[in-house]
Amino acid sequence: MTTLYQAQQEVNAIAQAYIDENFAKVSASKVNLDSMCGAVFVSDDAVAVYTCNTARLNYYGGFEYIDKSDVTVLGEYTIYSNDERVYDVIDAFEDLQAQTA
Numbered sequence: 001m002t003t004l005y006q007a008q009q010e011v012n013a014i015a016q017a018y019i020d021e022n023f024a025k026v027s028a029s030k031v032n033l034d035s036m037c038g039a040v041f042v043s044d045d046a047v048a049v050y051t052c053n054t055a056r057l058n059y060y061g062g063f064e065y066i067d068k069s070d071v072t073v074l075g076e077y078t079i080y081s082n083d084e085r086v087y088d089v090i091d092a093f094e095d096l097q098a099q100t101a
Contacts, residue, residue, distance in 0.1 A: 008075075015075025023048055024093070031092040034060040042093040046081040054078045061085065 028037035037060045041048040049057050058064035070082040080086050
């Protein structure tokens with residue numbers, strides 16, 4: 001029988017693998033967010049942070065206004081999607097990649 005702790009560890013491992021495969025870690029200030037947001041993870045359709053840092057992204061990045069249906073907690077990550085704030089970060093990240101290419 002799997003314990004709750006074991007299940008949590010398995011979910012965290014799946015979340016970590018998903019983030020590693022699909023997201024790039026970048027300083028918030030490099031994608032037009034306040035530096036107080038810290039580091040964010042950006043993919044082609046979402047922005048993620050460590051769940052322990054959601055308050056900083058919500059407050060300093062304005063992500064508290066994102067509809068709760070567009071926020072997913074997966075393991076130790078909170079993933080935001082389907083919002084103009086998210087799209088702005090993705091666009092800034094794509095511009096950053098183009099500048100460094």
